[in-house]
Amino acid sequence: MSLSVGIVGLPNVGKSTLFHALTQKQVDIANYPFCTIDPNVGVVKVPDDRLQKLADFSRSQKVIGAIVEFVDIAGLVRGANKGEGLGNQFLSHIRQVDAIVQVVRCFENEDITHVEESVDPIRDMETIHTELILKDLETVEKRIANLDKEVRGNRKGAKEEQDALQKLHSALNEGNMARAFVVNAPESEEYIKPLFLLSFKPVIYLFNADSEAQATAAIGKAKELGAPFVVMNIKEEDEMAGLSSAEIEELGLSRSKLPELIQKAYDALMLITFFTTGEDETRAWTIERNSTAPRAGAAIHSDFETKFIKASVIHADKLLEAGSYAAAVSKGLVRTEGKEYLVQDGEVVEFKHS
Numbered sequence: 001m002s003l004s005v006g007i008v009g010l011p012n013v014g015k016s017t018l019f020h021a022l023t024q025k026q027v028d029i030a031n032y033p034f035c036t037i038d039p040n041v042g043v044v045k046v047p048d049d050r051l052q053k054l055a056d057f058s059r060s061q062k063v064i065g066a067i068v069e070f071v072d073i074a075g076l077v078r079g080a081n082k083g084e085g086l087g088n089q090f091l092s093h094i095r096q097v098d099a100i101v102q103v104v105r106c107f108e109n110e111d112i113t114h115v116e117e118s119v120d121p122i123r124d125m126e127t128i129h130t131e132l133i134l135k136d137l138e139t140v141e142k143r144i145a146n147l148d149k150e151v152r153g154n155r156k157g158a159k160e161e162q163d164a165l166q167k168l169h170s171a172l173n174e175g176n177m178a179r180a181f182v183v184n185a186p187e188s189e190e191y192i193k194p195l196f197l198l199s200f201k202p203v204i205y206l207f208n209a210d211s212e213a214q215a216t217a218a219i220g221k222a223k224e225l226g227a228p229f230v231v232m233n234i235k236e237e238d239e240m241a242g243l244s245s246a247e248i249e250e251l252g253l254s255r256s257k258l259p260e261l262i263q264k265a266y267d268a269l270m271l272i273t274f275f276t277t278g279e280d281e282t283r284a285w286t287i288e289r290n291s292t293a294p295r296a297g298a299a300i301h302s303d304f305e306t307k308f309i310k311a312s313v314i315h316a317d318k319l320l321e322a323g324s325y326a327a328a329v330s331k332g333l334v335r336t337e338g339k340e341y342l343v344q345d346g347e348v349v350e351f352k353h354s
Helices: 015-023 049-058 087-095 121-152 158-173 178-184 186-195 213-225 234-240 245-250 258-268 293-297 316-322 325-330
Strands: 004-008 040-045 062-064 067-072 099-105 203-208 229-232 271-277 281-288 308-315 335-337 347-353
Touching: 004 015, 004 087, 015 040, 015 067, 015 099, 015 234, 049 062, 049 271, 049 281, 049 316, 067 258, 087 121, 099 121, 099 258, 121 158, 121 186, 121 213, 158 178, 158 186, 178 186, 203 213, 203 258, 213 229, 229 234, 229 258, 258 271, 281 293, 293 308, 293 347, 308 316, 316 325, 316 347
Parallel strands: 004 067, 004 099, 062 281, 099 203, 203 229, 271 347
Antiparallel strands: 040 067, 271 281, 308 335, 308 347
C-alpha cells in the first residue's frame, strides 16, 4: 500500500525546504508567501536497517524498500476556509493525503517574513487547527442537511448516522478535532470516515527550531494534544541531505531526524513492515497493523489473499541470528501460521496459496 503525507503550515515556515531535504527535488523556496501553488510531490524511501541486512543475508539481486509519498502543499493563512490566501485550493489538496506533517516555525529571523508579522508557534498551530475544523463543519453541515430527507424516508441507518454527525458537529464547534471525537466515540467512525474530514487525519508536528529549548512552548502544546512531534533545524537537515556520514561527522552536524519523521508518520497511520527475501529480491511491504496473514499477502498479490493456504513466518532478527533459513527451520524458529494470524512488524513471511 502507498502512504501519502501532506506537508502543511503557514507560509515561510520551512515546508518547501523540508520537502527538498526529504526528496532532493528542486522546489521554489523564495522568501514570499505562496511561492508554492501547485503541490510538489516526491517519493521517499523508508529507512530500515533490516532491509539491507536481509538482502545481504540472501545475496539478493534486487532490494526494494517501502516508500512514502510526501506532498508539499501551499501555505495556509487565517480565513482559508473562506477562501483567504489559496484557501479552498489548499484545503482540497489536504483532503487527498493520508496524514499531515504540520511545520511550525519556532525560530526568529528578521530576513524571513512571517505572514502574521511575529513568531508565535502556539498561535500558528491553533490557526491551522481552526481552519481545518471550520472546513469540516461546512462538510458535516451539508451531510446533516441531506440526511434529513433520508431519515424521513426511513433509510436504514440514516437516524444513527444523523445522531453521530450531530454530536460530531457539536464537538467541532467546541474546537475539537474529528479524530479526537472518534477516539471517544468509536462507534461513530463508520459514519465519519467516508466524509474524508481534514481534522480526522493524523497530525505529526514538526517544530522548525535550532533546539528543543527554542520549541519549549510548542512541545508543551503537542503533549497537551497527545500528538507526535519532531524538533529539527530544517535548514541544517537540507544541508546534510546530500552529504555522506563521514562528511556530516567532519562538519560537526547533528544526526539527521528525517528517519524519525518518516517513522512517526508510519506510526500515526498504524502501519508496519514485513519482508520477503530470496536470491532474486528482498523487499519491504507496508501493511496496516493487525492485518491477518491473508490480508498481508494481498499487498503482494490478490491471489495471496483469496487463495491463501498458510504462511511460514520468522522475525528478521531471528532469521539473521540463525545464519541460514535451513538452520532457522532446524531450530524450530520458522512457524506455520493460518488465516487468523496477525502479521507483526519485522517478520519475514513466505506465503503458500492454491
